[in-house]
Amino acid sequence: MNMPRVRFAPSPTGHLHLGNLRTALFNELFARHEKGKLILRIEDTDVERSKPEFANSILRDVDVMGIHFDEGPFYQSKRLHHYEEALHRLEASGRTYFCYCTQEELKARRREALQLKKPPRYDNRCRTLSPAEAERRKSLGMKPTIRFRVDEEQPILVEDLIRGVIHFPPEEIGDFVIMRTHPFKDGEWLPTFHLSVCVDDGLMGITHVIRGEDHLSNSPRHVLLFRALGFSVPKFAHLSLIHSTG
DSSP, X not given: OOOOEEEEXXXXXXXXXXXXXXXXXXXXXXXXXXXXXXXXXXOOOOTTTOOHHHHHHHHHHHHHXXXXXXXXXXXXXXXXXXXXXXXXXXXHTTOEEEEOOOHHHHHHHHHHHXXXXXXXXXXXXXXXXXXXXXXXXXXXXXXXXXXXXXXXOSOEEEEETTTEEEEEOXXXXXXXXXXXXXXXXXXXXXXXXXXXXXXXXXXXXXOEEEEEGGGGGGHHHHHHHHHHTTOOOOEEEEXXXXXXXX
């Protein structure tokens, strides 16, 4: 068996809370028990909300708590070339397309789906957008996103060490965004959480993803991306969240 490799990957969009520290502690305990490695990754590609002072606060807090990392910190903002290369691979395999839907359109469709008691997923309509319509929207200054094409017909299986095997119907997921245009730099792109986390987990050889159960719904998307990029799918363990007693 390969040496286990786990990671703690906070986003510097605020200070650490108790749930973050609990997740970090579970990862360290697992790494030490299994004689593996613990990696620290700072997921700072949300340029509108990420701030250096939050990143520094995170580093200080985990140090004060006595959590020690074997590798890192690695900053995603310094690894953009890895995500661009992964995007090119997905494009070459026909797994992506440009989406020109506006936030207003997406919100309206979400409300409509909820009213009809349907899953509020993207309806994949830009898959069949004509070149002429795409060009028209582009000429109006509309900035596209890049979506991953979900072509699965069978349920997507997520093997969770805590919850067992979970089946996710692909029709409830919809094509999801993996790249957005940079909010401050014309002509540049930034990865979404889905793409960056899968690329880094794959390249860093992460064997176990131990995180909160609020990420469970992301896992089928990540399974698809791991496979599309040729990475091994890590083992998942989604921890129950901490709730107040009040």
